[in-house]
Amino acid sequence: MSTVPPPAPPAPVAPSADPSAALVDRIASEALNPSYRSRPDRAGSARRSPWLSLMVVGVVGVLVGVLVVASRSGVASVESERASLLQIATERGEEVSALQDRAAALEADVRALREAALGSEDIGSQQAALIDELGIAAGTQPVLGPGAVVSVTDAEPAAGEVDAASRVLDIDLQQVVNGLWEAGAEAVSINGQRVGALTAIRSVQETILVNYEPVVGPYLVRAVGDPRTLPTDFLRSSGGEWLQAVNLSAGLRFSIDSSPDDERFAGESTGTLRYATPVPDPGEGEVS
Amino acid sequence: MIPVLGLVVGILLGVVLDVTVPAAFEPYLPIALIASLDALLGAGRATLEGVFDDRVFVVSFLSNVLLATLIVFVGNQLGVGAQLTTAVIVVLGIRIFTNAAAMRRLLLGA
Amino acid sequence: MSTDTTPAQARARLSQALTSRPRRGTALITVLFVIVGFVAAVQFAAPDDVLDRASRTDLIQILNSLDTRSDQLSEEISRLEATRSELLAGADSSEAAQAEAEARLETLGILAGTVAAEGPGVELAISDPAGAVDGSTMLSVVQELRDAGAEAIQIDGNQRSVRVVASSAFVDVPSGGVSVAGIALSPPYSVLAIGDPGTLAPALRIPGGAVSALEGAGATVSVRDDAIVVVDALQETSPPSYASPAEPETAESDRG
Numbered sequence: 001m002s003t004v005p006p007p008a009p010p011a012p013v014a015p016s017a018d019p020s021a022a023l024v025d026r027i028a029s030e031a032l033n034p035s036y037r038s039r040p041d042r043a044g045s046a047r048r049s050p051w052l053s054l055m056v057v058g059v060v061g062v063l064v065g066v067l068v069v070a071s072r073s074g075v076a077s078v079e080s081e082r083a084s085l086l087q088i089a090t091e092r093g094e095e096v097s098a099l100q101d102r103a104a105a106l107e108a109d110v111r112a113l114r115e116a117a118l119g120s121e122d123i124g125s126q127q128a129a130l131i132d133e134l135g136i137a138a139g140t141q142p143v144l145g146p147g148a149v150v151s152v153t154d155a156e157p158a159a160g161e162v163d164a165a166s167r168v169l170d171i172d173l174q175q176v177v178n179g180l181w182e183a184g185a186e187a188v189s190i191n192g193q194r195v196g197a198l199t200a201i202r203s204v205q206e207t208i209l210v211n212y213e214p215v216v217g218p219y220l221v222r223a224v225g226d227p228r229t230l231p232t233d234f235l236r237s238s239g240g241e242w243l244q245a246v247n248l249s250a251g252l253r254f255s256i257d258s259s260p261d262d263e264r265f266a267g268e269s270t271g272t273l274r275y276a277t278p279v280p281d282p283g284e285g286e287v288s
Numbered sequence: 289m290i291p292v293l294g295l296v297v298g299i300l301l302g303v304v305l306d307v308t309v310p311a312a313f314e315p316y317l318p319i320a321l322i323a324s325l326d327a328l329l330g331a332g333r334a335t336l337e338g339v340f341d342d343r344v345f346v347v348s349f350l351s352n353v354l355l356a357t358l359i360v361f362v363g364n365q366l367g368v369g370a371q372l373t374t375a376v377i378v379v380l381g382i383r384i385f386t387n388a389a390a391m392r393r394l395l396l397g398a
Numbered sequence: 399m400s401t402d403t404t405p406a407q408a409r410a411r412l413s414q415a416l417t418s419r420p421r422r423g424t425a426l427i428t429v430l431f432v433i434v435g436f437v438a439a440v441q442f443a444a445p446d447d448v449l450d451r452a453s454r455t456d457l458i459q460i461l462n463s464l465d466t467r468s469d470q471l472s473e474e475i476s477r478l479e480a481t482r483s484e485l486l487a488g489a490d491s492s493e494a495a496q497a498e499a500e501a502r503l504e505t506l507g508i509l510a511g512t513v514a515a516e517g518p519g520v521e522l523a524i525s526d527p528a529g530a531v532d533g534s535t536m537l538s539v540v541q542e543l544r545d546a547g548a549e550a551i552q553i554d555g556n557q558r559s560v561r562v563v564a565s566s567a568f569v570d571v572p573s574g575g576v577s578v579a580g581i582a583l584s585p586p587y588s589v590l591a592i593g594d595p596g597t598l599a600p601a602l603r604i605p606g607g608a609v610s611a612l613e614g615a616g617a618t619v620s621v622r623d624d625a626i627v628v629v630d631a632l633q634e635t636s637p638p639s640y641a642s643p644a645e646p647e648t649a650e651s652d653r654g
Contacts (some may be wrong), residue, residue, distance in 0.1 A: 016469045024382060025380055027382045027383060027386075027551075028382055028383070028384075028386040031330070031333075031382070031383040031384075031386035031390070032330055032333050032334060032337075032386075032387060032390070033330050033334075033344060033348045035341070035347075035348070035570050036330070036334040036337075036339045036340065036341060036344050037339055051558060051580040058617065059350070066433065074313040081425055081454060082453070082454045082457065085454060085457040085458065085461065086457060088461060089457050089460055089461050089464065092461060092464040092465070092468065093464060093565055095468060096464055096467050096468050096471065099468060099471035099472060099475065100471060102471075102475055103471050103474050103475050103478065104646070105646060106475060106478035106479060106644030107478060108645070109478075109482055109646075110478055110481050110482050110485065110498075111643075112491055112646075113482065113485040113486065113495075114485060114495055114498060114502075115482065115498060117485060117492050117494070117495030118492065118495050118496075118499060120490075124492065124496075124499075126493075127499045127500075127503065128499070129637075130503060131499065131502055131503060131506060132506060133635055133636075133637055133638070134503065134509070134510040134635060135643075136638055136641055137506075137507075137509075137510040137511075137563065137564065137565065137635045137642070138506050138509035138510045138563070138564060138565050140509070141643055142504065142644040142646075143641040143642060143643060143644050144641070144642050144643075144645070145638075145640040145641040145642060147639060147640060170541070171534070171538065172477035174537055174538070174541055175534065175537070178533075178537055178567050178568055179486065179567075181564075181565045181566065181567040182567035182569060184434075185565070186565075186638040186639070186640055186641040187638075187641050188564075191593060195564060196509070196564050197509040197510065197562065197563055197564045198509070198544055198547075198548075198549065199544065200542075200544040200545035201541060202541070204456050204459045204460055204463075205453065205456045206456070207456060207460060209460070209463050211467065212463040212464065212466050212467035212470070213463070213464065213467055214460055214463075215462075224638070224640050224641040225640055226639075226640060236365050237567075237569075238533055238534075238567075238568075238569050242534075254408065257636050264644050265641075265644070269471065269474045270474070270509065271473075271474045271477045271505065272473055272474065272477055272505075273505055273508060273509075273515075273549050274549070274594075275517040275518055275552045275593050275594060276508050276515040276516070276517045276549040276592040276593075276629075277515065277516060278504050278507070278513050278514065278515060278516075279513075279514040279515060279516045279628060279630060289415075289416045289417060289418070290420050290424055290428050291424065291427045291428045291430075291431040292416070292431070293428075293436070294427075294428035294431040294432040295431040295432070295435040296435065297432055297435065298431060298432035298433060298434060298435020298436040298437075298438075298439065299435040299436070299438060299439040300435075300439070301432070301435070301436050301439070302435065302436040302437065302438065302440045311463070317437055317440070318441065320437065321434070321437055321438055321441060321482075324430075324434045324437075325434075328431075328434065331527025334405065335411060335412065335415045336408040336411055337403055337408075337580060338403065338407070338411050340415070341466045342423025342424070342426070342427055343423065345423075345427060345432065346423070346426055346427065349430055353456050375633065393404055394403055394405065394408040395408050395409060395412070396405060397404070397405035397556070
């Protein structure tokens with residue numbers, strides 16, 4: 001059996017004094033396990049002892065068995081409870097989605113009926129316009145418009161390490177939304193959830209809830225505004241400063257892009273106030 | 289041929305079976321996968337060069353995967369997990385790239 | 399054996415390897431390939447479901463949250479259905495439409511800050527002699543109030559009051575104080591919120607909540623339940639320049 005010297009590395013480089021280049025060369029030159037070449041036994045290993053193969057199969061089998069067993073028992077009871085919770089939560093999430101769609105459709109119907117009924121008179125159409133304007137400000141009225149979109153994602157995790165600080169939290173999204181308002185946005189949404197007058201952004205460990213619904217990264221925060229100035233105004237706002245700070249400290253990644261085409265923003269269905277009532281106008285002699 | 293079919297079967301199984309990976313193992317799957325990819329490409333190149341040997345393949349596969357996983361595991365215990373992972377990935381990456389390039393040259397002559 | 403394999407030879411070996419009959423070592427190799435395929439598929443499996451990473455306790459909280467949401471939406475749907483029936487029934491006269499429009503204007507006015515509101519709620523008195531309360535602290539106070547169901551919020555500073563609405567931005571004032579919706583407020587502050595006092599007050603007081611955030615910044619806080627809280631600071635609205643009302647869509651596909 002003749003020994004053949006290892007072949008020249010694929011990208012021949014003049015041997016240099018640079019140790020890192022030498023290291024790369026060395027790794028590359030042994031890329032093909034040398035054992036392949038030094039055992040020209042191409043017909044197979046029929047002559048080797050079957051014990052070795054059996055032993056290897058045994059080891060692999062044990063490993064797989066450990067995996068399967070660990071994956072089932074012991075962890076099983078907690079896992080199965082979690083699994084059924086997951087199931088219920090997913091189903092509930094779909095129900096909520098369907099309810100939202102229904103509410104949005106009804107809202108659109110009511111608006112159309114209202115406009116039709118009011119539209120003929122001056123006062124009526126003024127009222128309809130005011131309802132739209134207030135609805136946009138409160139976040140209940142769906143809108144179309146250009147603007148910008150801020151994308152925020154968790155920091156790159158190092159393999160094997162799960163770091164809470166490297167995740168996007170509710171405060172981060174709150175600050176982004178705040179910055180967009182500061183920069184003059186007229187409507188804001190997070191992953192499709194409109195940020196309205198009653199909208200809360202809250203974290204539950206790894207999940208962020210907006211309007212009581214879970215959203216997951218990458219987080220796309222859209223805003224309606226002037227597509228030419230909104231991105232820069234945002235970067236200069238307190239929200240932009242916050243993102244740059246957490247990017248440096250925790251590695252959170254973000255980007256902002258102008259959105260020149262109209263994007264649709266869903267409305268946040270809110271109709272019934274349970275505790276707040278209008279203050280009666282003292283100037284009115286008679287409540288109609 | 290049969291091993292390739294086995295690969296396909298494995299992929300199908302992974303997609304179809306809803307397996308919950310125990311959290312303890314999960315961070316090491318990517319590195320184990322890259323290590324096995326290195327062994328697979330080495331086997332591919334050896335086949336094209338006509339020097340494939342099943343025993344060498346099996347040994348290199350298992351030792352690659354176990355070694356890489358062990359290194360990352362120990363690194364995590366010592367707090368240098370990220371750095372050692374990077375080192376392992378760099379080495380495996382160079383080997384993968386080298387073998388793939390060699391296979392390309394063998395098949396296409398350029 | 400050399401590395402001077404010609405491409406033809408290489409391809410020949412490749413096709414030979416692919417079509418060769420199984421040998422003794424093939425079984426083990428196949429097992430390994432299956433494992434690799436399996437692990438690869440698991441790793442690259444379906445994209446993360448929103449809830450995949452949540453733990454058991456988290457899921458319970460998320461479920462509660464979704465339940466709240468579900469109730470809210472169901473209520474809203476009932477209200478909308480009733481309104482729609484009314485409008486359809488009264489199609490001939492504009493009276494029903496008028497009444498509905500006025501009711502809607504009131505509700506939206508409270509939400510948008512153009513209408514003064516009153517109702518049960520809480521009042522937070524914040525004294526901040528050092529001027530250490532900053533924009534983000536005040537923002538988190540408001541977020542907690544909203545999460546606990548506050549329907550109308552107002553912040554009083556030393557001399558001015560500001561109605562807090564969806565678009566209110568909270569910015570630090572370097573010389574001390576906080577700017578809310580563009581208006582600079584200086585301490586001491588008073589935050590008025592209308593909602594269920596039984597939910598608002600405890601929510602503010604939970605460890606790590608708004609009160610501890612304020613106290614952590616060096617302020618003294620007191621929370622008081624009130625049967626009637628009056629939120630009469632007003633926020634003006636103006637017709638938007640870029641946003642326009644959108645017509646209904648056939649499918650709401652943009653939910654994350």
